[in-house]
Amino acid sequence: MTALQQTGWADRFRHINTGRWMVWGGYALVMIAAPLLWKSSLSLTMLTQMGISIIACLAFNMLLGQGGMLSFGHAVYSGLGSFFAIHALNMASKGQITLPVSLVPLVAGGFGALFAVLLGFVTTKKAGTPFAMITLGVGELVAAMALMFPGFFGGEGGITGNRVQGQPFLGITYGPQIQLYYLIAIYTFICTALMFAFTRTPLGRMLNAVRDNPERVEFIGYNTQFVRYFAFIASGFFMGIAGGLAALNFEIVTAEVVGATRSGAYLLFTFLGGAVFFFGPIIGAVLLVLALVLLSELTQAWLLYLGLVFTFMVMFAPGGISSLIMMNLRVASFGKLRPLIGSYLALAGTAATVLLGAAVMIEMVYHLQLNEALGPVMKFMGASLNAKGFDTWFGACFVMLVGLVMFEMARRQFVKEWGRTQEEIERLIKQREAAT
C-alpha cells in the first residue's frame, strides 16, 4: 500500500506540495502584474486598498475562522494602528524621530499588538457570546475615547500626514501611487505568508482545538485563555499593520477607522469570503473593496444589496464563497462536475431574473425617495423607467415573481442532483477504501 493509494480526498491534496509553490508563486505574480493590467488611477487605488483589506480580513479570520472568536470591535486595532502610524509619520517629517516611511506600518503593527495585549487580556477571558459582547463593549469604548481626546485623534477633521518625506531611497519617494502599491503588495504577501505559517504551528493548531472544543483543551494541558489571548495579540499585530498601511495610503486618519461600521465590514466580508478556509478572507477582502468603491458608485442602494447577499450567504452557504469553491473542486476532482453545469446555469439565470425584477423596484423606491426633484423618470441599465407608472411596477413585480418560481424549481432540481453526486462520491471513496 503506497501513500498515494490511501483514501480520502484530504490525502489527494496533501501531496500537492509542488502545487503549494505554484499557489504562492501565482499569488505573488497576481500582485506584481495587477497594476500592469489595470492601469487607471481608480483601479490602482482599489488594488492598494485590496492589499490592505486582505491583511485585515486574514487577521480578523485568525480569530473568527481559526479560533471561533467573533469579534465585533476589531477595527479598534487597525484603527489605533492607523493613528499611531500617522503620528509617527508626522514626527518623522518634523525630524523628531528617524523612521523610514516603509517601516511605519511595522510601528503600527507594534501598537496594534500592544493594544491587543492590554485590551485582549480582558476580552479573551471569555469565549463564545461573552467574548463577542466584550469586543463590542471595548469597540464602543475606544470609539468614544476617539471623540473625547481630539488632541490625539484629531476630532472631526482627523489627523493628516504626508508620506513623501526624507531623502528618496533608490528613487522611491512614495509620491506616485504605484510605488505605494508595491510597498503594500510586499507587506500583503509577507503578512499572508506569516499568517499562513501561523496556522501550522503548535499555537495555531491549538487555536483550532480551542475553537472546536475548549473544554477538552483544558484536559490536555492547555490553558484556553492563553491560547485565545496569544492568538488575539498576533491578530492585533496584523490588524495594526493593515491600519498603518491605510494611514500611508490615505494620508488622513479620522475617528471612524476605530468605529463599529469598520468592524462590521471586516466581519461581513470575512464571512462572505469564507472563514473555514485560509484563503476565504482574501476573496472577502477583494469583494470588500469592490463593494465599497464600485458598488457604492453604481447604486445608492448598495448597502441593501449587500445585506441581501449576506443574508442569503448565512442561510444557504455558511461556509462562504471559499467553501463553495472547495466543494465544487471536490466534485471536480472526482470528475462529477460536468453534469452539474446545467443546473448551475439554470440557477444563475433564474437568480439573475429575480435580481433584475427586485433591483428595478428597489431602484425606483430609492429614486422616488431621494431624487424626487428630477421627476419620475429614471435610468436603469440604459432603459428609461417611469418610477410612478403602474406598468413598470407591474412588470418588475411580474419578472421577479416568475424568476422566483423558476429559481425555486431550478433549486429543487439542483438539490436532487447535488445529493446524487455526493452519494456517488461517497460510494467511490468506499470502493477505494475497500481496495486498499
Next chain:
Amino acid sequence: MNPAAEFALELRDVRKSFGKTEIIRGASLQVRPGERVAVIGPNGAGKSTLFNLISGRFGSTSGDILLHGEKLDGLKPYEINRKGLARSFQVSNLFVRLSVFENLRCAVLWSLNYKYSFWRFLADAKDANARAEEVMHMIKLDKRRDVLAMNLTYAEQRALEIGITIAGGASVILLDEPTAGMSRSETARFVNLIREITVGKTLLTVEHDMGVVFGLADKIAVLVYGEVIAFDTPEKVRANDRVKEAYLGSVLAEAQAAEAGH
C-alpha cells in the same frame, strides 16, 4: 511529582456539595501505582462527580485529593493534567473539525513541551508526529488518519477519546464509562484495547458492565451515596457484607450473570 509517594492517587475524606445537596460525602481511596481500579456503584452514586473532582473540572468542598503525594486542591484541569493525570469523557469530547491525526497531535503537544510556540512548524515537530502516529496505531485508527473526528463511527470516536486521553503519557488515567453505548463484541475488543494501551499506568475506570469490571480491574471501589463503602479485590468485594447490603439487587445479580457467562 514525588516518586517516593506510596500512592499514585489518594482521596482523603473528599466532600462535594451542589447547593444544599451533598453528592460526595467523605470519599476516601488509596490507589497504588500501576493498579487498575474499577469504580462501580448505582446510578447517582457520584461516580462521574468523583472523576470531575479528581480531574479538576469541579473543586471539592472539603477534603484532599493527592496525585503522587501532591495536593491538587484548587488546581485547574490543565494544571492537573500537566502533573500527569488524564481523563476521558462519558460522552465523546473530541476536536470535531480536526482529523484523527490532528486530534492526537494536539493531545501530545503540551507533554512534549511545545507549549504556545508559534515560531516552529508542526511538520518539524518530529517527536510529536511520531507519538501521534504511535497512538493512532495503538488505537487502530491508522487507516482513518485524515478523517475528521465528526465523521468517525461511534466506536471509532470512543477509541479516539481514549487515544487523546493516553497520548500525553499521563501516568494516572481516568476513563469515564469507556465502553458506554457499545455492542457486546465491540466492548470485548475495546476492553482488550484499553488493557493494552494502559500497561504500566494507574487506571481508574467508571464502568457499568460487570463483565468489563471483572475483565479489567485489579481492584474494585464501590461508591454508594457519595461514599467508598468498599475497596478491594473483586473476590473480596463480592463477599463484602456492606456491598451486598447496599447493592444486593440488580448489580450483583448482573455480576453473577456475567461471571456465569465467562
